[in-house]
Amino acid sequence: xxxxxxxxxADPPTAGHQAILSWLSERYDWVAVWAADNPFKSHQxxxxxxxxxxxxxIADIDAPRHNIAxxxxxxxxxxxxxxxxxxLIWGEDAELTLIIGSDLLSQLPRWYHIExxxxxxxxxxxxxxxxxxxxxxxxxxQKLGGKIAIASFTGLDVxxxxxxxxxxxxxxxxxxxxxINREHLYKCQDIPKKRxxxx
Numbered sequence: 001x002x003x004x005x006x007x008x009x010a011d012p013p014t015a016g017h018q019a020i021l022s023w024l025s026e027r028y029d030w031v032a033v034w035a036a037d038n039p040f041k042s043h044q045x046x047x048x049x050x051x052x053x054x055x056x057x058i059a060d061i062d063a064p065r066h067n068i069a070x071x072x073x074x075x076x077x078x079x080x081x082x083x084x085x086x087x088l089i090w091g092e093d094a095e096l097t098l099i100i101g102s103d104l105l106s107q108l109p110r111w112y113h114i115e116x117x118x119x120x121x122x123x124x125x126x127x128x129x130x131x132x133x134x135x136x137x138x139x140x141x142q143k144l145g146g147k148i149a150i151a152s153f154t155g156l157d158v159x160x161x162x163x164x165x166x167x168x169x170x171x172x173x174x175x176x177x178x179x180i181n182r183e184h185l186y187k188c189q190d191i192p193k194k195r196x197x198x199x
Contacts, residue, residue, distance in 0.1 A: 003090055004028040005121070006099040007036035007075065007082060010050045012163060012180060013057045014171045016156035020126055021058065023153045024099065025065040032071040032086065033058065039077055040107055044164065045185050047075065056175040078112040083120045097122045101155065103131040108141050118145040125150050129157040 004024045008017055013035075024031045035050035051072045058068050071089075076082045079098065086096055098121040100108070105125060108114060123146055125133060138148055158171035164186055169177050180186060 001030065001090060002028045002095045002097065003086065004031045004097050004099055005074070005082065005086060006031060006033045007079070008033070009038045009041055009160070010035045010054050011045050011160050012050065012172060012176055012185070013053050014158045014160055014163070015173055016158045016171065018057050018061060018173060019156050020099070020153070021068055022061050022065065025068050028097070029067060031068040032074060033068065034070065034072050034075045036075050037077060049183060049185055053176050053179055056179055057173060060173050060175050080113050080117045083117060095122070096120060097124050099124050099126060101126050101128045101131065102133045103128050105141065106134055106137040108137070109144060115144050122147045122149065127151065127154045129154065
């Protein structure tokens with residue numbers, strides 16, 4: 001069984017995350033997704049809210065995909081622990097592929113017990129606009145034992161950061177925007193109102 005493991009900080013999850021999930025669902029038997037705390041980032045929003053938004057994002061994929069699920073129990077600070085949990089669910093024979101954006105490739109060598117992790121999973125790098133795949137980082141990861149493939153799909157030119165910093169809701173799906181507004185999750189929601197009041 002081919003399993004795609006896609007953990008994302010999803011702060012908030014975007015239409016870009018949704019497009020990746022849809023693409024993965026056509027290529028893997030099962031796509032496991034979860035909201036994660038990236039030790040290299042600071043997060044504004046509690047994990048449970050990010051997981052709830054991911055669930056909405058999955059439910060909203062155009063053609064219903066029955067092989068994508070929020071597997072929040074996989075979430076761990078350490079990806080190696082996530083993989084150990086995945087083995088308990090899908091067994092030793094499952095072929096596990098860890099999905100990461102091209103923006104994270106240079107961080108990989110600093111991940112916890114990276115050599116052990118790379119023995120357990122294959123890597124699929126999803127190109128992101130603005131983050132060229134760095135050949136030297138690829139070589140370092142391969143020397144550590146990484147089996148790297150590059151996705152034939154390039155992520156959308158949207159980001160969670162653009163929403164948090166500029167309130168760019170074009171990057172988000174309507175159900176995620178509604179959830180953010182209902183839960184008052186990000187300060188940037190107020191940006192358009194403030195600009196309007198200043199005029």
